[in-house]
Amino acid sequence: MKKSLIGILAALTAGSSAFAADLYQPDPPAYIEAPEIQITESNGWYLRGDIGYAYNKSRGAEFYQGPFTAxxxxxxxTKLKGGFMGGVGVGYQINNHFRTDLTFDYMAKSNFRGSTFGSCGVAGNCVSTDLSSLRAYTLMANAYxxxxxFGRFTPYVGAGIGGSxxxxxxxRNTSCDASDPSSCDPTFTHGGKGGWRFAYALMAGASIDxxxxxxxxxxxxxxxIGKGDMFGYDSVGGGPGRDKGFYSHEVRLGGRYVFGGCDTAQYMPPAEIPIQPSVYK
Incomplete structure (x- = not known):
C-alpha cells in the first residue's frame, strides 16, 4: 500500500513539472530598429560645362539680285553644315525636381553653300554658287x-530662351551660264554681316551621379535661331542678302559640379534601446 502511494506521488510530481515546462515561454529577442536614412531637399549652386556637335539645317535665304531690282x-x-560646339554655365538647384541655369555656348565654323538663278554678265540664264560660313554665340536662360x-540616373526635360x-x-559668289558651266562671271565677294537674333531651345536627357x-x-x-542679315553689297552693287534663320539638332555631353551636393542625404542613428538580460529558469 505504501509503495502504491509513493508511486502515485512520483507520477503527480513528474506531471506537474512537465505542465510547468509547457507553460514557460522564453523571452523574445530584444527589438533593434533598422538604421534610418532621412532624405532632405537637394538645393544649391552648380557650375556646368558641355561639349557636343550640332547638325544644322538652313531655313533658306533671300537677296536683292541687283541695284535696279526692287x-x-x-x-x-541653301545648305548649312554641322559644327562642333562647347559651353559653360552657372545654375541653381531649387529642389529635387526643379533647377535653372544661365549658359553661354559657342558653335564653331559651319560652312554654307547656296545657289541662285537669274541673269548674269555672260548670259540671261545663270546659276550661281555661293560659299560662306558662320559662327554663333548663344546666351540662354534655361529651366529643367x-x-x-532611378539609382544613379535622373531623366529630365527642359526649355530655354535667349539670343544668339x-x-x-x-x-563668294560665282555665276555661270546655265547651259555652259564653263562660261562664268568673275567671282564677287560680299562682306559678311553679324548681329543678335532671338533663339529658343528644348532639351531632354539624363543626369548620372x-x-x-x-x-x-x-x-x-x-x-x-531667328533670321537676320547675312551679307552686304558687292563691288558692282549686287546684294545685300538675309538668311531666314536655322535650327540645330545637338548631341551634348557635359558635367555639373554641385556645391554642397554631399549634404543632401543625412544618416540618422537609431535611438539606443537597452537589451534585456536573458532569464534562465
Whole structure:
C-alpha cells in the first residue's frame, strides 16, 4: 500500500513539472530598429560645362539680285553644315525636381553653300554658287524638370530662351551660264554681316551621379535661331542678302559640379534601446 502511494506521488510530481515546462515561454529577442536614412531637399549652386556637335539645317535665304531690282529673291538652294560646339554655365538647384541655369555656348565654323538663278554678265540664264560660313554665340536662360531618380540616373526635360550672335564670313559668289558651266562671271565677294537674333531651345536627357558633387549629363537639344542679315553689297552693287534663320539638332555631353551636393542625404542613428538580460529558469 505504501509503495502504491509513493508511486502515485512520483507520477503527480513528474506531471506537474512537465505542465510547468509547457507553460514557460522564453523571452523574445530584444527589438533593434533598422538604421534610418532621412532624405532632405537637394538645393544649391552648380557650375556646368558641355561639349557636343550640332547638325544644322538652313531655313533658306533671300537677296536683292541687283541695284535696279526692287524685290527680294529667294535662294534656289541653301545648305548649312554641322559644327562642333562647347559651353559653360552657372545654375541653381531649387529642389529635387526643379533647377535653372544661365549658359553661354559657342558653335564653331559651319560652312554654307547656296545657289541662285537669274541673269548674269555672260548670259540671261545663270546659276550661281555661293560659299560662306558662320559662327554663333548663344546666351540662354534655361529651366529643367528632373522627372525621377532611378539609382544613379535622373531623366529630365527642359526649355530655354535667349539670343544668339550670328557672325557670317564673306560670301563668294560665282555665276555661270546655265547651259555652259564653263562660261562664268568673275567671282564677287560680299562682306559678311553679324548681329543678335532671338533663339529658343528644348532639351531632354539624363543626369548620372558620378559622386555626390559631380554629375555627368548626356542630352539632346533642339535649338532654333531667328533670321537676320547675312551679307552686304558687292563691288558692282549686287546684294545685300538675309538668311531666314536655322535650327540645330545637338548631341551634348557635359558635367555639373554641385556645391554642397554631399549634404543632401543625412544618416540618422537609431535611438539606443537597452537589451534585456536573458532569464534562465
Amino acid at each position: 524685290g527680294l529673291t529667294d535662294f534656289r538652294s 524638370v528632373d522627372l525621377a531618380t 550672335y550670328v557672325k557670317w564670313a564673306n560670301l 558620378v559622386t555626390c558633387n559631380l554629375k555627368a549629363d548626356v542630352g539632346y537639344r533642339f535649338r532654333q
